[in-house]
Amino acid sequence: MRQTPTEAALTPLEARPSFLLSQLGRYAAERFAHQLRPLGLQPRHFGLLLQLSRAEGQSQQQLADGLGVHRNVMVGLIDELEARGLVERRRHPGDRRANALYLSPTAQRLVQQAERVASAHDRQLVAALSADEQRLLISLLQRVAAHAGLHAGVHPGLQTTHDGEPHAAG
Amino acid sequence: MRQTPTEAALTPLEARPSFLLSQLGRYAAERFAHQLRPLGLQPRHFGLLLQLSRAEGQSQQQLADGLGVHRNVMVGLIDELEARGLVERRRHPGDRRANALYLSPTAQRLVQQAERVASAHDRQLVAALSADEQRLLISLLQRVAAHAGLHAGVHPGLQTTHDGEPHAAG
DNA sequence: TATTGTTATACTCTATAACTATA
DNA sequence: TATAGTTATAGAGTATAACAATA
16 A cells, blocks of 8 residues: 555644744733733733833834834723823824823833733743753744844734735745 | 842843744744635634544534634634535534534645645745754744643634633643 | 824624534 | 534724824
């Protein structure tokens, strides 16, 4: 009994890098969201606050560009955070159409807390690897991400408006 | 000027394994979906057909369990594939409540094609790495996935009914 | 004419509950 | 009483278009 001619690569999914990445990425995101919940934050809020903590006074459009979300979505995100007293809309000095965004002291402390949650989550996620292996994994992932043309720190899950082709990977 | 006491780990996102995994996982999934589109399939269809090609005659419930989706969702998936003549519902020999699912010859060829698309996608994704590094990456990811308690080949993105805690990672 | 913030609308996904026919 | 398949409904998330104020 010979091989079926139509027999192709029957690579099990769990040996495919794309499946492993997708599976683990989804898991990591869910898990992070869960551990962040006690702070009343979702991962997207964390990203927003983090970006804003790097440079306050940004407009909603600037922040949206930096995070890779559409400005329409940004309105709702800022609404939520402003309602909780974490972000403040002030008048933009140079452009009367735009809002200048600022963090409250509470939000600044919250970002620190969320960073600690993220670090704990990271440690837990790769706990099966040695310190050397952890560094190696990060380095390999960074190279794959760079080759894919992914912007550092910009999450495609927040991305909006895919004009068909999702980026381009030489 | 000394360090601010509230200063915490300001690890950039692009150095966090969880962020890299989530970012790359999302990218890989989108990209795979895009490359699969010419076949008229979504990744979930591919997973279904693949699972069914391993063992035909399964019930919808069995297949749902194997893929980690709810049986309600399975109805719609099978509906779509049956309408395209890829999957057939037959009467289950042992249980008159259940359907026994079978692939058409067209579907069997389509699975082969989809596997080739997946392999090409994988090669492209990790093209920045040497062959040794590719194997290393897969091995590291598999260990992380095993430690997270992820079932081999079951994608959390298809999962349904999270009772709060997403799995458990020692 | 283009851009910022905003609102409204539609569309996809997903979660939940309920129903039927069987077991 | 529980299970397989099915259907309906509600909710989240996202995409698109449009509008007023300003550049």
